[in-house]
Amino acid sequence: MKVFSKVILALVVSCAFVASATAGTLEDVKARGELRCVVTTGLVGFAFPDDAGQWNGFDVDFCRATAAAVLGDAKKVKFVTSTGKTRFTKLNAAEGDVLWRNTTITFSRDVNVKLTFVGVNYYDGQGFMVKKELGVKSATELDGATVCIQTGTTTELNLSDYFKQQNMKYEAVPIETNDEARSNYLSGRCDVYTTDASGLAATRAALPDPSAHVILPEIISKEPLGPAVRQGDDQWADIVRWVLNATITAEEKGVTSANADQMKSSNDQEIKRLLGVEGSQGKELGLSDDWAYNIIKQVGNYGEIFERNIGTSTKIGLARGLNGLWTKGGLQYSPPFR
């Protein structure tokens, strides 16, 4: 009889599971006291664990910014790793609250996979990397080459389009993670590695001899990379959208982690609203009024996050380019805090 009562108990518990997985992400995160953030399995500069097991990177910092906004503490993040293929399932199965994982916004992901994308934190495009010794100068010389490609990515879909357009043939080697791609590329299993140009730069920087590899000049696609949340929770989508906007606005207004406290007494009204000195924007989002202050103070503004992880001073050495502020010829543009 004991077994029976256990089974009945299990049934009752599973009934409780029926409670829908979408609504109330904010409450869930607050109750848990921890943000679950879906990131890559490891891509230097964007999301990777250092020797001490501490996660670092561009996307990781946006996870931390989200935690700072919601929980007031940038450290309260649990990182959920995912391959290109598993990321949306993990998000939709509520293993994570938000996805910051160099993910391209596309129609089918938005509409068919039922994700909500809330902005672009990196404007990118797909490129190719080859060993210098091959003497290849342009992607148009790649006819017949063997190409390593991560499965479940947009880059996988662009590749065949591009080669067909150029009337060239290729052999694809589908691969799960960036780590595997690196190993196959190094062993010569493939001649070319193709992925987002930012990902290539990061992968190249982590190779034993980066100068022995070249990234070809062709960029064959648009890859707007941005955060995603599950469809159907508008409040949570708003929060993630304005976390990103807060970092961009902060850079535009010159608010940094170093001067955030002084800036509270600035006489720019938008800065005051951003830092929660005036207005009640935090409360309207369901957060505390110093939510954006916490982001900037604990993590930094967009420019700081960029430079610290992938900027020209790092070994990855990416220029701001398209990701400069709109005032400086780039595309990063935040709607006003009003």
Place this chain on the structure above:
Amino acid sequence: MAENVSQDEGKTLSHLWRNKESRAVIIQIVTLVVILIFIGLILRNISINLKAIGKDFNFDFLFIPAGYDITFQPILDYSPEDNHLWAGVIGIVNTLLVAISGIILATILGFTLGVLRLSSNWLINKMSYVFLEFTRNVPLLLHILFVHAIITHTLPIPKNAISLNDTFFLTNRAIYLPEPIFESGFWLTAVAFFAAIVFIYYFKIWAKKTQDETGQIYPVFWISVAALFGAPIIIFLVSGSPLSWGIPVLKGFNFKGGLAIRPEFIALWLALSYYTATYIAEIVRGGILAISYGQTEAASALGLRKNRVLQLILIPQTLRIIIPPLTSQYLNLTKNSSLAIAIGYMDVVATIGGISLMQTGKEVETMLIVLLTYLFFSLLISAIMNFFNRKIRFKER
């Protein structure tokens, strides 16, 4: 009155419970109901949760272009413009391919190892023992990764390919073999081959009948072999050798022409085979040991030659013992082939259950397809093995 009735009912109920047989029935009914409720709840759960994120349940996605590449498609043609359904079919064929070739190799290796384990030669005995223990105690996934790494990291890139006679080439991208190109007229040879099979079938029946009637024994095995190879070869030569070979040649980055066997396939195939072979070896060893030596002695006493003893006494009885556990090893091998994904071999899990799932967001539907595929293969293997089992079962006379 009313109280009395309910008391009576209470009595009969507890009576039913105390009776061993009726209690068994009650427990079974309750268990069934609980399981059905559980399944119902899971289905309800799925549909509610799907609705909550705005997804519906349908298979329309199967007919939109898949868009992704599949490296290994030796039998059917596939290109990214084909739809998800076709990508899934390619995946299923790849699963089947590695499962069948794995079962064949695992059986050969397993029987060999099993016999070696019984060898009275100390060195052979101990070496096979060490190999067995080592292999069985390391997870299969590591074997697969290990073989794959050996191939891709020790073999050279195409430019420095190891060439055997300029017809076979070993590289870390593929092992290239000459490809048979059938010319018109080859069908005659094929017909001869099938005719030989039909001949062997009837010849066997005839030989058995003759032996029963006259006691005359024909060398059935050698005549069969001669027919199977002889007939097609003679026809082939007579019809002017209508077959040529496409030799692989290095052009640019890669070899063109010829058959390319990819390291992903080789690694998965070898690892699955030798891993499963270690289990089969133990089954074979046990099966042989289970037949008492007295039978061999009795057979020789009757004057049967050594190979007849093996053929008529030992092998049939051993098979009877080992086929059921062998079946479960074949099932294991087939299911274990889903580890393919670790090295990028595009099987049914990697295609429809992986990339298609991810591109379309149809988790439930794609997983259902994958599940049903394995279920179907498993039932098929069981059915075939049960058929064999019935054929060789003791026929009481």
